[in-house]
Amino acid sequence: MIKLIDYGAGNLTSVRKALSYLDAVFETPQVPEDLGHATAIIVPGVGNFEATTALDGTWRQGIANEIDRGTPLLGICLGLQWLFSGSDEAPDVPGFGAIDGCCRLLKQEAGDTSVVGTYKVPHVGWNSLHRQRDSWILEGVNEGNQVYFTHSFAAPITTECVGATRYGIDFASVIEQDQLVGVQFHPEKSGDVGLRILKNFLNRINAS
């Protein structure tokens, strides 16, 4: 069964509703041992990076074991940031570290003072995805399709980046490394494009 991890970072009602709408069957593990034999793992989350401290050693080990078994994992918003080494938002809190790089505060480009009032932080609203390379999670998603963001920190562009978004700077809005994927935006709030991305993830489970 799909394991939707609730570590107290934000409300999961809309993620649950979207998964149910797509006929996915899922449960919320209470202890790390419940992760065993997951068909897939979803790590959602909004809010401060510090909240990810709830995913402590045993959770991390349980998730790492599942990834080693080839279980697909989707990180959403804070869940994507957690896949990286860490975030400037909470420098003492280590990320999961599957991807090298540190999440940084979105801010206007140095020296560009003309954008005050334009690049407000948090970055809230619909913005475009720019395809970086072929990817299963973005199958059927077209260059320039828009999705709904709400965040202040963002992940760097690395080789795992399959979708990038520009807001003052370019950042990784979609990452993919084999079965491991993450999205900075909220697919459960991004209309048909978001539902397509969730469906791609669910199809990956059925295929693997």
Added chain:
Amino acid sequence: MLSKRIIACLDVRNGSVVKGINFEGLRVAGDPGELSRRYNRDGIDEIVILDVTATIEKRKALADTIHAVAKEIFLPLCVGGGIKDEAHADAAIEAGADKVSLNTAAIANPELLTTLARRYGSQAVVVAIDAKRVGDIFQIYVRSGQQATRRDAVDWAREAADRGAGEILLTSIDRDGTKSGFDCELTAAVSNAVSIPVIASGGAGTFEHFVDVFTKGQAHAALAASIFHYNEHAVSDLKNHLRQNGIPVRLSC
């Protein structure tokens, strides 16, 4: 590039969408679920449900309305109207709202903004400000525009942002329901004072009004109700018009 958001407001009473003029004279305009589906097909970016006659006995009806919209519309959904405390906010979010909008309660108890921002994140906390021109200032009214306060909209917007609000829903009482255009001066004054996004509301009558509020008014999003209710293709037509005027918008794919 970040798109300017077009938001449809559903003023709901007893489970039906209603619309008044200058906060008064409500008439029925449709079913919330049905209108939301139509707006979604037509490319709306976000939906706000405002319970215009929120009372304790109507709370359950509101939760049902939220649920009816949230179960099949996967867009950001904000709920406001009579949210007085954490329990009301919890109920709205539990029913499927992504954001709650606070007005009277936030003025009376600004600490509530901080409490809710800690609990759900700032992205879930919208402060609604109803302002009216009084001489040179924009005076805040509460209780659905019935009661004047001594607060100035620009000052309060700054304080609300500092306390943890993630967005401002700014309504001009003078323009509400008049279709004479958004109050661009009010919107720009607030937008320039805060670092969080400002949603302009009140006065939408023509597509050109939206162009004005995104340029002169420096709004990040614009909200309207009646302009969308009675025309099947208003949202897509409006977005095409905005795009032709160089304003970035999300077009349905």
